[in-house]
Amino acid sequence: MKKILLSVFVTLGITTANAQSVFFTKNGLVSFFSSTPLENIDAKNSAVASKINSQTGDVEFQMLIKGFEFKKASMQQHFNDKDYMDSDNYPKSTFKGKITDLSKVNFKKDGTYAITVEGDLTIHGVTKKVSTGGTITVTGEKVNSKATFTVVLKDYNVSVPSFVSKKVAESVEVKVDCDYQFYKG
Amino acid sequence: MKTWKKIILIVVVAVAAAGGYKGYRMYTDGPENYSDQKAITVNAVSLLDDYNKSEADANKKYLDKVVAVKGEVKDVTTNQEGQMVVTLKTSDPMNSINCTMDQKDAAITQGTNVTLKGLCTGYMMDVYITRCTVVK
Known part of the structure; x- marks a missing residue:
């Protein structure tokens, strides 16, 4: 009986520990920007799913390509086209990685901490190893992650048709800005 | 000649x-206007069930389509862009239909039944609908 109780407590203890170390959002923000001689193109996706494990440093991002919103319907359509992001066949973009310098972050103390994240970025069905700097901001039970990095389109087999190359840049600046909540199970 | x-x-x-x-x-x-477009009507429970069964099949049915989703409001929150986000209850306690509202003046209360119309952008635990408006 004591053994059973003990194992129950141990199990509960482990579950609580795991639950307490995860921060998550289902509506984080990722935007991108590219400037070309003709016009600036920017789009926002405010339905990004992400989680950070404060004990292991594991970081995950997932977003739907069709969730990027542009100011013009024609731009949005072009972005999703078969010859660009081909979002019918590749509906998601993901990042799975780790905070490599997790010890710099104190999740129990308010503040902004500079970090480095390394991992696999998948866009348009192509996965590449990437590394970028960013910040983690802790405010009470809330956490925010920010990062800015450049994506070179041809690295992900996204071709820019020559007739629109003046309107579409060859690389885009991606900005991550996600507010997380404590995962309460 | x-x-x-x-x-x-x-x-x-x-x-x-x-x-x-x-x-x-x-x-x-x-941007595209979805509120006056024809929609596929579906209830929140079967929309998530369809996605849980087969994401590929459900995408063929709903992805990039205008849908009108009927369901019970689980939660009303605000996203980082200041837009209203309404989640609709499903048979899964963890995952919902995640609807970002286009309409700023929508009066939506937790626990009531609503029909929200917008563009289905896909599935990642939740099923996501964007640019939503309330169907009366």
Whole structure:
């Protein structure tokens, strides 16, 4: 009986520990920007799913390509086209990685901490190893992650048709800005 | 010979006009309006069930389509862009239909039944609908 109780407590203890170390959002923000001689193109996706494990440093991002919103319907359509992001066949973009310098972050103390994240970025069905700097901001039970990095389109087999190359840049600046909540199970 | 030239001229002018119009639209149009488009009506429970069963099949049915989703409001929150986000209850306690509202003045209360119309952008635990408006 004591053994059973003990194992129950141990199990509960482990579950609580795991639950307490995860921060998550289902509506984080990722935007991108590219400037070309003709016009600036920017789009926002405010339905990004992400989680950070404060004990292991594991970081995950997932977003739907069709969730990027542009100011013009024609731009949005072009972005999703078969010859660009081909979002019918590749509906998601993901990042799975780790905070490599997790010890710099104190999740129990308010503040902004500079970090480095390394991992696999998948866009348009192509996965590449990437590394970028960013910040983690802790405010009470809330956490925010920010990062800015450049994506070179041809690295992900996204071709820019020559007739629109003046309107579409060859690389885009991606900005991550996600507010997380404590995962309460 | 003369009529032949005329026909070519008309075709050229028509093509140029169409191209010009398309170009003009590309520079001047705003975002797509979904609120007055025809929608696929589905209830929140079966929408998530369809996705849990097979994401690929469900995508064929709903992805990039205008849908009107009927369900019970689980939660109303605000995203980082200041937009209202309404989640609808499903048979899964963890995952919902995640609807970002286009409409700023929508009066939506937790626990009530609503029908929200917008674009289905896909599935990642939740099923996501964007640019939503309330269907009366």
